[in-house]
Amino acid sequence: MLKQPPSFEEYLPHLAYDSVIFGFNGSELKILVLEYHNTGLFALPGGFVKRYEDVDAAAKRGLWERTGLDNIFLEQFYTFGNFSRSRPDIMRTILEANGFEVPDDYWILDRFISIAYYALINYDEVMPKPDELSDNINWYPVDNLPKLMMDHQLIVEKALLILRENLDKKLVGMNLLPPKFTMQVLQKVYEAILGEKLRRTTFQRKMLTLDLLVRHEKLFSGGAHKAPYLYSFKHKMAVQTAEDAILSN
Numbered sequence: 001m002l003k004q005p006p007s008f009e010e011y012l013p014h015l016a017y018d019s020v021i022f023g024f025n026g027s028e029l030k031i032l033v034l035e036y037h038n039t040g041l042f043a044l045p046g047g048f049v050k051r052y053e054d055v056d057a058a059a060k061r062g063l064w065e066r067t068g069l070d071n072i073f074l075e076q077f078y079t080f081g082n083f084s085r086s087r088p089d090i091m092r093t094i095l096e097a098n099g100f101e102v103p104d105d106y107w108i109l110d111r112f113i114s115i116a117y118y119a120l121i122n123y124d125e126v127m128p129k130p131d132e133l134s135d136n137i138n139w140y141p142v143d144n145l146p147k148l149m150m151d152h153q154l155i156v157e158k159a160l161l162i163l164r165e166n167l168d169k170k171l172v173g174m175n176l177l178p179p180k181f182t183m184q185v186l187q188k189v190y191e192a193i194l195g196e197k198l199r200r201t202t203f204q205r206k207m208l209t210l211d212l213l214v215r216h217e218k219l220f221s222g223g224a225h226k227a228p229y230l231y232s233f234k235h236k237m238a239v240q241t242a243e244d245a246i247l248s249n
Contacts, residue, residue, distance in 0.1 A: 008107045011048040016112045017059045018046035020159035023123025023139050024176060029192040030123055034130060034137040038097040042146040044155060059117045066137060067126045074119045077162045080151060086111035087150055098133050118159040120176050164194055168210055180216055180230040
């Protein structure tokens with residue numbers, strides 16, 4: 001018996017979201033990509049917005065369903081609405097491959113505008129979960145992605161461009177680094193995202209000039225004269241101090 005796809009009464013027509021979920025484990029930058037069941041189609045995690053749901057809430061819901069994480073940096077970065085996004089053949093293929101009955105005038109076959117989000121997480125801490133339409137969902141190196149359907153490659157490229165342009169400001173809010181970290185670890189994050197090697201002395205000078213960091217005690221793992229200093233982001237310290245004050249009252 002054919003299944004009934006999501007109803008028009010539950011979701012907003014013509015509006016979707018797609019998420020570029022960057023993963024980093026200390027050395028390599030990857031992106032979370034799913035493969036739709038029995039189609040060979042690869043795509044970014046995305047979905048539709050419910051009629052009584054904020055768009056941001058829909059994107060967070062989709063992220064939680066695929067990663068189990070609900071407290072991470074997630075930000076809108078662009079809206080994709082080219083006419084070429086209208087691909088009823090692709091949507092029909094995905095739905096029918098999953099056993100859904102799809103009428104010719106079905107709302108999901110129409111043109112959709114997608115609000116795009118990006119996130120940056122530690123992929124070693126996540127066990128991705130495929131949704132009901134997918135066979136699997138995996139991490140792929142950012143420079144070795146499978147061929148993505150529709151305009152999803154363009155979405156990835158735009159997200160990476162914006163992440164690189166705003167890295168100094170945005171990295172502070174992302175739940176990627178531990179509360180305290182070494183300058184070397186921070187440099188590895190930058191190198192993975194920028195896709196290039198950086199001079200240690202130049203990088204350290206730049207980061208200290210930006211006035212984003214607080215220096216703490218040294219990380220004693222060997223000889224005292226070689227121990228690196230630990231750092232934290234000033235903004236995160238302020239937020240944590242405020243939260244602690246609220247909890248203590």
